[in-house]
Amino acid sequence: MPTPVPFTDNVSDLSNQDGYQFEFRCERCGNGFRSAFVRDKMELGRSALRAVGSLFGGKLQEISYSAEQWRYNRASNSPAKDAALAAAVQEISPNFRQCRGCGDWMCSSQCWNDEIGQCLRCSPSVAEEMSRAQAEAQRGQIWDRARETDWTADLDLATRAKVSCPSCGSKVDGGKFCSSCGSSLAVTTTCGGCGSAANKPGSVFCSDCGTRL
Template sequence: MAALVPFTDNIRDISNTQGYQFEFRCERCGNGYRSPFKRDNVETGRKLLRAAGTLFGGFAQNVSRSVDQWHYDRATNSPAKDRALAEAVEGVRGEFRQCRGCGDWMCAAMCWNSDIGQCLRCAPAVAEEIARAQAAAQRDQIWQRAQQSDWTAGADMNTRAVVACPSCGVKVDGGRFCSMCGASLAPKVHCPGCGSGNNKIGAIFCMDCGQTLH
Protein backbone atom coordinates (compact mmCIF):
# COMPACT_ATOMS: atom_id res chain seq x y z
CA MET A 1 0.00 0.00 0.00
CA ALA A 2 1.37 3.42 -0.97
CA ALA A 3 2.10 5.91 1.79
CA LEU A 4 -0.46 8.65 2.45
CA VAL A 5 0.45 12.13 1.26
CA PRO A 6 -0.12 14.85 3.88
CA PHE A 7 -1.58 18.18 2.77
CA THR A 8 -3.08 21.35 4.22
CA ASP A 9 -5.88 23.71 3.23
CA ASN A 10 -3.65 26.80 3.03
CA ILE A 11 -1.87 25.54 -0.06
CA ARG A 12 -1.98 26.74 -3.67
CA ASP A 13 -0.71 24.56 -6.48
CA ILE A 14 1.43 26.60 -8.91
CA SER A 15 2.93 23.61 -10.73
CA ASN A 16 3.32 23.76 -14.50
CA THR A 17 4.21 21.37 -17.31
CA GLN A 18 7.89 21.59 -16.39
CA GLY A 19 7.63 20.63 -12.74
CA TYR A 20 6.08 21.14 -9.33
CA GLN A 21 5.82 24.07 -6.95
CA PHE A 22 3.47 25.03 -4.13
CA GLU A 23 2.60 28.12 -2.10
CA PHE A 24 1.59 28.06 1.57
CA ARG A 25 -0.10 31.14 3.04
CA CYS A 26 -1.12 32.21 6.52
CA GLU A 27 -4.92 32.33 6.77
CA ARG A 28 -4.78 35.47 8.90
CA CYS A 29 -2.17 37.84 7.46
CA GLY A 30 -1.60 36.27 4.03
CA ASN A 31 2.18 35.95 4.40
CA GLY A 32 3.65 32.68 3.31
CA TYR A 33 6.31 30.61 1.63
CA ARG A 34 6.86 29.07 -1.77
CA SER A 35 8.49 25.67 -2.10
CA PRO A 36 11.55 25.33 -4.38
CA PHE A 37 10.67 24.45 -7.96
CA LYS A 38 11.10 20.70 -8.52
CA ARG A 39 11.59 19.74 -12.15
CA ASP A 40 9.59 16.81 -13.50
CA ASN A 41 12.05 14.20 -14.85
CA VAL A 42 9.35 12.55 -16.95
CA GLU A 43 8.59 15.80 -18.77
CA THR A 44 12.31 16.36 -19.33
CA GLY A 45 12.57 12.91 -20.90
CA ARG A 46 9.60 13.63 -23.14
CA LYS A 47 11.31 16.79 -24.40
CA LEU A 48 14.48 14.85 -25.20
CA LEU A 49 12.50 12.22 -27.11
CA ARG A 50 10.68 14.92 -29.09
CA ALA A 51 14.01 16.50 -29.97
CA ALA A 52 15.43 13.12 -31.03
CA GLY A 53 12.37 12.41 -33.18
CA THR A 54 12.76 15.78 -34.91
CA LEU A 55 16.45 15.28 -35.60
CA PHE A 56 16.63 11.61 -36.53
CA GLY A 57 13.08 10.57 -37.57
CA GLY A 58 12.28 6.89 -38.02
CA PHE A 59 12.14 4.85 -34.82
CA ALA A 60 12.96 7.82 -32.58
CA GLN A 61 10.12 9.79 -34.15
CA ASN A 62 7.69 6.93 -33.53
CA VAL A 63 8.76 6.75 -29.89
CA SER A 64 8.26 10.50 -29.60
CA ARG A 65 4.70 10.21 -30.95
CA SER A 66 3.97 7.41 -28.48
CA VAL A 67 5.17 9.57 -25.58
CA ASP A 68 2.98 12.47 -26.72
CA GLN A 69 -0.02 10.13 -26.75
CA TRP A 70 0.56 9.19 -23.11
CA HIS A 71 -1.81 11.49 -21.22
CA TYR A 72 -1.61 11.55 -17.46
CA ASP A 73 -3.40 13.60 -14.84
CA ARG A 74 -0.84 15.93 -13.30
CA ALA A 75 -3.33 17.11 -10.70
CA THR A 76 -3.91 13.82 -8.83
CA ASN A 77 -2.34 10.75 -10.41
CA SER A 78 1.33 11.62 -10.63
CA PRO A 79 3.54 9.83 -8.09
CA ALA A 80 6.22 12.43 -8.73
CA LYS A 81 3.78 15.18 -7.80
CA ASP A 82 2.75 13.35 -4.63
CA ARG A 83 6.39 13.15 -3.59
CA ALA A 84 6.94 16.83 -4.41
CA LEU A 85 3.88 17.82 -2.38
CA ALA A 86 4.97 15.72 0.61
CA GLU A 87 8.41 17.32 0.51
CA ALA A 88 6.93 20.81 0.28
CA VAL A 89 4.59 20.22 3.25
CA GLU A 90 7.45 18.84 5.32
CA GLY A 91 9.65 21.78 4.37
CA VAL A 92 7.22 24.43 5.68
CA ARG A 93 5.91 22.46 8.66
CA GLY A 94 7.95 24.50 11.13
CA GLU A 95 6.71 27.82 9.73
CA PHE A 96 2.99 27.26 10.42
CA ARG A 97 0.76 26.24 13.31
CA GLN A 98 -2.79 24.92 13.10
CA CYS A 99 -5.03 26.58 15.66
CA ARG A 100 -7.17 24.23 17.74
CA GLY A 101 -9.66 27.03 18.22
CA CYS A 102 -10.57 27.88 14.61
CA GLY A 103 -8.69 25.15 12.72
CA ASP A 104 -6.91 27.66 10.45
CA TRP A 105 -3.21 27.57 9.63
CA MET A 106 -1.28 30.55 10.95
CA CYS A 107 2.29 31.67 10.43
CA ALA A 108 4.38 31.15 13.54
CA ALA A 109 6.25 34.43 13.05
CA MET A 110 3.34 36.91 13.04
CA CYS A 111 0.01 35.34 13.93
CA TRP A 112 0.65 32.79 16.65
CA ASN A 113 0.23 33.30 20.43
CA SER A 114 2.86 30.98 21.85
CA ASP A 115 1.81 31.67 25.47
CA ILE A 116 -1.73 30.39 24.86
CA GLY A 117 -1.09 27.91 22.06
CA GLN A 118 -3.67 29.44 19.72
CA CYS A 119 -3.71 31.94 16.88
CA LEU A 120 -3.91 35.65 17.61
CA ARG A 121 -7.43 35.72 16.22
CA CYS A 122 -8.68 33.28 18.85
CA ALA A 123 -6.31 34.37 21.62
CA PRO A 124 -5.17 37.96 20.99
CA ALA A 125 -2.01 39.25 22.66
CA VAL A 126 -3.08 41.30 25.67
CA ALA A 127 -0.90 44.35 24.99
CA GLU A 128 -1.87 44.44 21.31
CA GLU A 129 -5.57 44.12 22.12
CA ILE A 130 -5.40 46.91 24.70
CA ALA A 131 -3.65 49.19 22.21
CA ARG A 132 -6.25 48.36 19.55
CA ALA A 133 -9.14 49.05 21.95
CA GLN A 134 -7.57 52.34 23.05
CA ALA A 135 -7.14 53.46 19.45
CA ALA A 136 -10.75 52.52 18.62
CA ALA A 137 -12.07 54.40 21.68
CA GLN A 138 -9.95 57.43 20.81
CA ARG A 139 -11.33 57.44 17.27
CA ASP A 140 -14.92 57.22 18.55
CA GLN A 141 -14.34 60.03 21.04
CA ILE A 142 -12.89 62.27 18.35
CA TRP A 143 -16.03 61.77 16.25
CA GLN A 144 -18.25 62.47 19.27
CA ARG A 145 -16.36 65.66 20.15
CA ALA A 146 -16.47 66.82 16.53
CA GLN A 147 -20.24 66.30 16.39
CA GLN A 148 -20.70 68.35 19.56
CA SER A 149 -18.98 71.37 18.00
CA ASP A 150 -20.75 73.80 15.68
CA TRP A 151 -18.83 73.69 12.41
CA THR A 152 -21.38 75.81 10.47
CA ALA A 153 -20.98 79.03 12.45
CA GLY A 154 -20.29 81.84 10.00
CA ALA A 155 -21.11 79.73 6.95
CA ASP A 156 -23.46 81.33 4.45
CA MET A 157 -26.18 78.68 4.10
CA ASN A 158 -28.42 80.87 1.94
CA THR A 159 -26.00 81.25 -0.97
CA ARG A 160 -25.35 78.40 -3.36
CA ALA A 161 -21.85 77.03 -2.66
CA VAL A 162 -19.45 76.70 -5.59
CA VAL A 163 -16.12 74.91 -5.87
CA ALA A 164 -14.76 76.83 -8.87
CA CYS A 165 -14.77 80.51 -9.68
CA PRO A 166 -17.37 81.17 -12.43
CA SER A 167 -15.09 83.89 -13.82
CA CYS A 168 -11.56 82.42 -13.98
CA GLY A 169 -12.31 78.76 -13.14
CA VAL A 170 -9.78 78.46 -10.29
CA LYS A 171 -10.63 76.11 -7.42
CA VAL A 172 -11.98 77.93 -4.36
CA ASP A 173 -12.51 76.92 -0.75
CA GLY A 174 -15.56 79.07 -0.05
CA GLY A 175 -16.10 82.72 0.67
CA ARG A 176 -17.91 85.32 -1.40
CA PHE A 177 -15.16 86.40 -3.77
CA CYS A 178 -12.48 84.58 -5.72
CA SER A 179 -9.04 84.86 -4.10
CA MET A 180 -7.41 84.78 -7.54
CA CYS A 181 -9.38 87.28 -9.64
CA GLY A 182 -11.66 88.95 -7.09
CA ALA A 183 -14.85 88.11 -8.97
CA SER A 184 -18.01 87.34 -7.03
CA LEU A 185 -18.55 83.63 -6.46
CA ALA A 186 -22.31 84.17 -6.64
CA PRO A 187 -22.75 86.68 -9.48
CA LYS A 188 -26.22 87.64 -10.61
CA VAL A 189 -27.18 88.00 -14.27
CA HIS A 190 -29.93 90.59 -14.50
CA CYS A 191 -32.52 90.32 -17.21
CA PRO A 192 -32.84 93.53 -19.26
CA GLY A 193 -36.54 92.83 -19.68
CA CYS A 194 -37.92 91.98 -16.24
CA GLY A 195 -34.87 92.72 -14.10
CA SER A 196 -34.75 89.22 -12.62
CA GLY A 197 -31.43 88.32 -10.99
CA ASN A 198 -32.09 84.59 -10.78
CA ASN A 199 -30.33 83.73 -14.02
CA LYS A 200 -27.07 81.78 -14.01
CA ILE A 201 -23.92 82.79 -15.85
CA GLY A 202 -24.01 81.42 -19.38
CA ALA A 203 -27.79 81.47 -19.65
CA ILE A 204 -29.10 82.69 -22.99
CA PHE A 205 -32.70 83.43 -22.03
CA CYS A 206 -34.22 84.68 -18.80
CA MET A 207 -35.69 81.92 -16.69
CA ASP A 208 -38.54 84.21 -15.56
CA CYS A 209 -39.67 86.00 -18.74
CA GLY A 210 -37.81 84.40 -21.63
CA GLN A 211 -36.08 87.64 -22.65
CA THR A 212 -32.75 87.27 -24.45
CA LEU A 213 -29.88 87.95 -22.03
CA HIS A 214 -27.25 88.74 -24.66
Protein backbone atom coordinates in the same frame (compact mmCIF):
# COMPACT_ATOMS: atom_id res chain seq x y z
CA MET B 1 -0.36 2.11 4.19
CA PRO B 2 0.73 5.54 2.89
CA THR B 3 1.65 8.21 5.40
CA PRO B 4 -0.90 11.09 5.57
CA VAL B 5 0.38 14.39 4.17
CA PRO B 6 -0.61 17.65 5.90
CA PHE B 7 -1.53 20.92 4.18
CA THR B 8 -3.88 19.18 1.76
CA ASP B 9 -6.42 22.05 2.02
CA ASN B 10 -4.06 24.96 1.32
CA VAL B 11 -1.45 23.70 -1.11
CA SER B 12 -1.11 24.71 -4.76
CA ASP B 13 0.57 22.38 -7.22
CA LEU B 14 3.12 24.29 -9.32
CA SER B 15 4.67 21.16 -10.85
CA ASN B 16 5.31 20.93 -14.57
CA GLN B 17 6.69 18.31 -16.95
CA ASP B 18 10.23 19.01 -15.81
CA GLY B 19 9.76 18.59 -12.08
CA TYR B 20 7.84 19.29 -8.88
CA GLN B 21 7.11 22.37 -6.81
CA PHE B 22 4.38 23.28 -4.31
CA GLU B 23 3.15 26.43 -2.62
CA PHE B 24 1.61 26.44 0.87
CA ARG B 25 -0.48 29.35 2.13
CA CYS B 26 -1.40 30.61 5.58
CA GLU B 27 -5.16 30.30 6.14
CA ARG B 28 -5.32 33.64 7.99
CA CYS B 29 -3.11 36.16 6.19
CA GLY B 30 -2.61 34.29 2.89
CA ASN B 31 1.18 34.56 2.91
CA GLY B 32 2.69 31.86 0.73
CA PHE B 33 5.74 29.65 1.15
CA ARG B 34 7.04 27.95 -1.98
CA SER B 35 9.11 24.76 -1.86
CA ALA B 36 12.29 24.40 -3.85
CA PHE B 37 11.83 23.12 -7.40
CA VAL B 38 12.82 19.46 -7.67
CA ARG B 39 13.70 18.33 -11.17
CA ASP B 40 12.31 15.00 -12.34
CA LYS B 41 15.41 12.91 -13.04
CA MET B 42 13.49 10.50 -15.24
CA GLU B 43 11.98 13.19 -17.47
CA LEU B 44 15.15 13.62 -19.54
CA GLY B 45 15.17 9.91 -20.33
CA ARG B 46 11.48 9.93 -21.21
CA SER B 47 11.96 12.97 -23.45
CA ALA B 48 14.74 11.21 -25.29
CA LEU B 49 12.58 8.10 -25.59
CA ARG B 50 9.73 10.08 -27.08
CA ALA B 51 12.11 11.72 -29.56
CA VAL B 52 13.54 8.37 -30.67
CA GLY B 53 10.07 6.85 -30.98
CA SER B 54 8.85 9.67 -33.18
CA LEU B 55 11.81 9.10 -35.52
CA PHE B 56 11.78 5.31 -35.82
CA GLY B 57 8.15 4.38 -35.13
CA GLY B 58 7.07 0.81 -34.35
CA LYS B 59 7.67 -0.49 -30.85
CA LEU B 60 9.77 2.52 -29.97
CA GLN B 61 6.85 4.78 -30.86
CA GLU B 62 4.51 2.73 -28.64
CA ILE B 63 6.97 3.10 -25.78
CA SER B 64 7.10 6.85 -26.41
CA TYR B 65 3.29 6.96 -26.22
CA SER B 66 3.47 5.21 -22.85
CA ALA B 67 5.98 7.77 -21.64
CA GLU B 68 3.67 10.55 -22.77
CA GLN B 69 0.70 8.94 -21.02
CA TRP B 70 2.78 8.65 -17.84
CA ARG B 71 3.41 12.41 -17.96
CA TYR B 72 -0.34 13.11 -18.00
CA ASN B 73 -1.04 10.57 -15.24
CA ARG B 74 1.69 12.06 -13.07
CA ALA B 75 -0.67 14.83 -12.00
CA SER B 76 -2.34 12.63 -9.37
CA ASN B 77 -1.14 9.03 -9.22
CA SER B 78 2.62 9.21 -9.38
CA PRO B 79 4.68 7.80 -6.49
CA ALA B 80 7.43 10.24 -7.47
CA LYS B 81 5.06 13.16 -7.05
CA ASP B 82 3.85 11.87 -3.69
CA ALA B 83 7.44 11.65 -2.55
CA ALA B 84 8.13 15.17 -3.83
CA LEU B 85 5.07 16.50 -1.96
CA ALA B 86 6.15 14.78 1.26
CA ALA B 87 9.61 16.32 0.90
CA ALA B 88 8.08 19.74 0.27
CA VAL B 89 5.97 19.38 3.43
CA GLN B 90 9.10 18.60 5.44
CA GLU B 91 10.79 21.65 3.93
CA ILE B 92 7.93 24.08 4.57
CA SER B 93 6.38 22.75 7.80
CA PRO B 94 8.71 24.71 10.15
CA ASN B 95 6.99 27.86 8.87
CA PHE B 96 3.51 26.66 9.94
CA ARG B 97 1.57 25.75 13.05
CA GLN B 98 -1.77 23.95 13.16
CA CYS B 99 -4.19 25.60 15.57
CA ARG B 100 -5.95 23.29 18.02
CA GLY B 101 -8.82 25.74 18.21
CA CYS B 102 -9.89 26.01 14.57
CA GLY B 103 -7.69 23.34 13.00
CA ASP B 104 -6.33 25.72 10.35
CA TRP B 105 -2.68 26.00 9.36
CA MET B 106 -1.17 29.38 10.23
CA CYS B 107 2.20 30.91 9.47
CA SER B 108 4.29 31.07 12.63
CA SER B 109 5.81 34.45 11.79
CA GLN B 110 2.63 36.55 11.51
CA CYS B 111 -0.45 34.66 12.68
CA TRP B 112 0.58 32.59 15.67
CA ASN B 113 0.21 33.45 19.37
CA ASP B 114 3.23 31.77 20.96
CA GLU B 115 2.13 32.70 24.49
CA ILE B 116 -1.23 30.90 24.18
CA GLY B 117 -0.31 28.24 21.62
CA GLN B 118 -3.13 29.07 19.24
CA CYS B 119 -3.57 31.18 16.13
CA LEU B 120 -4.24 34.91 16.46
CA ARG B 121 -7.74 34.37 15.12
CA CYS B 122 -8.66 32.12 18.06
CA SER B 123 -6.46 33.83 20.65
CA PRO B 124 -5.73 37.41 19.57
CA SER B 125 -2.75 39.25 20.97
CA VAL B 126 -3.87 41.36 23.96
CA ALA B 127 -1.63 44.27 22.98
CA GLU B 128 -2.83 44.21 19.37
CA GLU B 129 -6.48 44.04 20.42
CA MET B 130 -6.02 46.92 22.87
CA SER B 131 -4.35 49.03 20.20
CA ARG B 132 -7.10 48.23 17.70
CA ALA B 133 -9.86 48.98 20.23
CA GLN B 134 -8.20 52.23 21.30
CA ALA B 135 -7.83 53.39 17.70
CA GLU B 136 -11.47 52.54 16.95
CA ALA B 137 -12.69 54.32 20.10
CA GLN B 138 -10.58 57.36 19.27
CA ARG B 139 -11.99 57.44 15.77
CA GLY B 140 -15.55 57.32 17.12
CA GLN B 141 -14.83 60.05 19.67
CA ILE B 142 -13.40 62.30 16.96
CA TRP B 143 -16.61 61.95 14.97
CA ASP B 144 -18.71 62.62 18.08
CA ARG B 145 -16.74 65.76 18.95
CA ALA B 146 -16.94 66.93 15.35
CA ARG B 147 -20.75 66.57 15.40
CA GLU B 148 -20.96 68.53 18.67
CA THR B 149 -19.01 71.47 17.22
CA ASP B 150 -20.90 74.20 15.33
CA TRP B 151 -19.03 74.48 12.03
CA THR B 152 -21.56 76.99 10.56
CA ALA B 153 -21.37 79.81 13.13
CA ASP B 154 -19.34 82.12 10.85
CA LEU B 155 -21.02 81.12 7.56
CA ASP B 156 -23.59 83.26 5.74
CA LEU B 157 -26.08 80.54 4.87
CA ALA B 158 -28.68 83.08 3.67
CA THR B 159 -26.51 84.05 0.68
CA ARG B 160 -26.10 81.67 -2.22
CA ALA B 161 -22.53 80.39 -2.20
CA LYS B 162 -20.46 81.04 -5.32
CA VAL B 163 -17.30 79.33 -6.43
CA SER B 164 -16.16 82.11 -8.79
CA CYS B 165 -16.35 85.91 -8.69
CA PRO B 166 -18.91 87.32 -11.19
CA SER B 167 -16.64 90.34 -11.78
CA CYS B 168 -13.10 88.92 -12.23
CA GLY B 169 -13.79 85.20 -12.44
CA SER B 170 -11.39 84.28 -9.60
CA LYS B 171 -12.06 81.17 -7.54
CA VAL B 172 -13.47 82.05 -4.10
CA ASP B 173 -14.24 80.12 -0.92
CA GLY B 174 -17.47 81.96 -0.17
CA GLY B 175 -18.20 85.13 1.75
CA LYS B 176 -19.79 88.39 0.57
CA PHE B 177 -16.88 89.94 -1.35
CA CYS B 178 -14.20 88.65 -3.70
CA SER B 179 -10.80 88.26 -2.06
CA SER B 180 -9.08 89.13 -5.35
CA CYS B 181 -10.91 92.23 -6.60
CA GLY B 182 -13.19 93.19 -3.71
CA SER B 183 -16.36 93.07 -5.81
CA SER B 184 -19.60 91.88 -4.26
CA LEU B 185 -20.31 88.23 -4.83
CA ALA B 186 -24.05 88.91 -4.59
CA VAL B 187 -24.25 91.07 -7.74
CA THR B 188 -27.75 91.07 -9.22
CA THR B 189 -29.19 92.58 -12.40
CA THR B 190 -32.46 94.45 -11.86
CA CYS B 191 -34.99 94.46 -14.68
CA GLY B 192 -36.11 97.92 -15.76
CA GLY B 193 -39.48 96.56 -16.87
CA CYS B 194 -40.78 94.51 -13.96
CA GLY B 195 -38.15 95.28 -11.32
CA SER B 196 -37.14 91.65 -10.86
CA ALA B 197 -33.75 91.18 -9.21
CA ALA B 198 -33.62 87.42 -9.87
CA ASN B 199 -31.61 87.76 -13.09
CA LYS B 200 -28.11 86.35 -13.12
CA PRO B 201 -25.17 88.61 -13.99
CA GLY B 202 -24.63 88.66 -17.74
CA SER B 203 -28.27 87.92 -18.61
CA VAL B 204 -29.53 89.73 -21.72
CA PHE B 205 -33.26 89.36 -21.11
CA CYS B 206 -35.29 89.27 -17.92
CA SER B 207 -36.25 85.79 -16.87
CA ASP B 208 -39.62 87.02 -15.54
CA CYS B 209 -40.94 89.38 -18.23
CA GLY B 210 -38.55 89.05 -21.19
CA THR B 211 -37.55 92.73 -21.20
CA ARG B 212 -34.09 93.40 -22.56
CA LEU B 213 -31.74 94.20 -19.68
